[in-house]
Amino acid sequence: MSMNQNDDIRYLDIGLPEDIARLKAVGDIDNALRLIDMHLADPNTTAPLAACMRVQREIMLRLPRNYPYTFETAMACIRKDIPDFTEDEFHALEDMNKIGWIFINGERRYFKRFHQTLLKVNADYAARANIKDTGTSQGEDKPTEAVSMLDRSMNIMRERGSFGVHLRIRASIRINDDAFVPGKVVKVHLPIPAKCIQQSNIKLIAFSHEPKHICPEDAPIRTVYFEEKLYENTEFFVEYEYDNIAPYCDTCKLIPAAEQPNDFDTQEQSPHIVFTPYIKELVKELSAGCANNLEKARNFYDFVTTRVTYSFMPEYFCLESIAEGCARNLKGDCGVQALLFITLCRCAGIPAKWQSGFYSAPGDIGYHDWAQFYIAPHGWLFADPSFGGSAHRINNSARRKHYFGNLDPYRMVANSEFQHPLDPAETFWRHDPYDNQGGEIEYDDAAISASSVTKGEQIIELREI
Template sequence: MSMNQNDDIRYLDIGLPEDIARLKAIGDFENAIRLIDMRLSDPKTTAPLAACMRVQREIMLRLPRNYPYTFEAAMARIHEDIPDFTEDEFRALEDINRIGWIFVNGERHYFKRFHQTLLKTDPAYAKRANIQDTGTSQGEDKPTETVSPLERAMNIMRERGSFGARIRIRASIRIDDDAFIPGKVVKVHLPIPAKCIQQSNIKLIAFSHEPKHICAEDAPIRTVYFEEKLYENTEFFVEYEYDNIAPYCDTCKLIPAAEQPNDFDTQEQSPHIVFTPYIRELVKELSAGCANNLEKARNFYDFVTTKVMYSFMPEYFCLESIAEGCARNLKGDCGVQALLFITLCRCAGIPAKWQSGLYAASKDVGHHDWAQFYIAPYGWLFADASFGGSAYRAKNYPRWNHYFGNLDPYRMIANSEFQHPLDPAETFWRHDPYDNQGGEIEYADAAIPASKVTTHEQMIDINEI
């Protein structure tokens, strides 16, 4: 096994021994971890299984903070937003998998953001909570806006063939005061814009501290790295600007080449981009009658955007078999939906890959993920399933069609590969071992839980170009 424990992630889908798996299923994490520690000290335990168990051990340490609410606490939480919300409503939503839960010591515990999912994705619940604006981080329009920025961008892209913005952002990360230990060396990675199809003219303007390393502009997961001994708690920040030019294509008018490449970005990538029996059967069903790869990719996009309901998710470290889980459970956030689309494409022999960073409009900056897929002779096209799904649910079919093949200029792209190591690599478990949108921070000799870290992204300036 590698010296970097984050490399253990690729062994996650090996699975746990049956006794430990049963303890995990009922939420007896204490005894499950005890047995894992016993097996890890047993010389008969193989290296791949040991790697899987080390990851599962960390998952079990994180799960309780992702599912903190008992039923009574969950009802109290939703009553803060909707006072007349009933127990019958709650149970009905459980039955249709709209409220996530796990067992913790044999008792159901509910997902910490279940109420936010309901309020964001169901207008009836938002109305009962007197919420007028559910945000735009997944492509929704603000009711206070006379003209939607996304609608305007889409129209300009169609007219001009592209549309761009010059964007300036300040991103920061800070250890919470109750977790700060004076005199320790702190190691920090903050994501910064990477050179890619859409992005150019990148400038790093200001830093809180002198960087120890800045990744190359075309790095698959681009960061600025700081390493400082801190005696007083302080934030680390970077300020940068860049151009994002979103190209436009009308996928209805594209004529794919007769021969399509399949020798890059079509491989499996354990534990989440895996061609399971269900994924293979789903690809077969969705590909039936398709004349070319573009039609297949469109069917995959339609499946994700029309069948999968947007849902906030536990931290990705806690998820197993993300793509298949999305296909089976029909729910997921932007990254989960992107991974399902990528996996379906790759299983069908269509090159597909990850892109992520920020959605960065004038008044709204948030973490976001989407996908790319390759169609010769046109090259890399884009698919934003969560924005497309939001448009579909709003019956905005032109926008739904737009996000198959296109994006918008309101993006900051830091990452072009999923599950890629940081440079330099972290010593301890990453907050998110698959992606990097808000940054990573650790002590030189100890991990810092994500729950003890605050990240922030601020729009400084944005201008059309």
């Protein structure tokens, strides 16, 4: 077994033995865990299969908190917002795969954020709940805006060739008091801005504790690392500032080179960026008639933004085959949609990679993921499928087209690679082994679950430059 549990993640797509898979499918978690432990104690179990089962074991432990509702409690939850919501409506949405559920002990249990998805992406349900503002963290407009902030940003970028903001942000993480153990060493990673195409003038202003390590500016997953023996509970925080200048690119006017590179960022990355038979067939279908890689990438973006519906997701640790799952189920959040776009591009031989951190706009900050793709001789371009999909929902074709090739400046970029280890690596399971937006925290001898931690982000200053 690796000294870092998270190294096992890449074996997740090996799959479970059939008896354990059946138990997991019906939600018999206790017996599934029992059989996994039997296999792990068996010297005949191969190392890759053992790694897969260790990951699956942790997934099964996390599933109940991601799917907490019975039918009765799920109905009560949605009726708090929509009192006249009917059981027939609920079952119809189940049949359309609009309400996520799994079996736990033979009973359907419903996803903890199912109602938030319904209210976010369905205008009729939002109106019945008298919700007028869903925020802009996934590309929606605020009804109080006379002119959409995102449209304004887009228009300025077109007029000037770029648009920038200066941001100062405070990010924090704290163990909840009921989970704090005095006298233990606490190890903390908080994301900080990384140098990239759109970010510069990065300054780390303040820390709660003396950092043990600060990753270089070009690190693929940039953090500040603290390590402290705590006798009293306390908050860890970092405060920083930076400039984000979003360049404008009119992808309709780009002329790709005849020869395109395919020797970087085109590889598979198990378990989620995988060229499955369905992904290969989908790439073949979407690439038909395309003259070059730019046209292919545009078709992939069009597929994700017009066919995939935004949906809140369980924690990524619980997901299997993310890209193919998005292509098959036609739903996913920002990261799931970005991974599908990246996987389609890579399968077609187009370099593509991850970028993530915060969406940080006036009055609105939240975690966000998007993608980059490479077209010679123009270099790395951006694609934000979830913002494009949000524009599609409100019939804003100009904005949807904008987010193929462009972003906006309201971002904090900390990560440029998916599924990259932290520096220094964590010993125990990360809250999110694929990305790092809210930070990670563990004791030196034990994991600390995400439910035992409070994370926060605050915009202290935002001004246009």
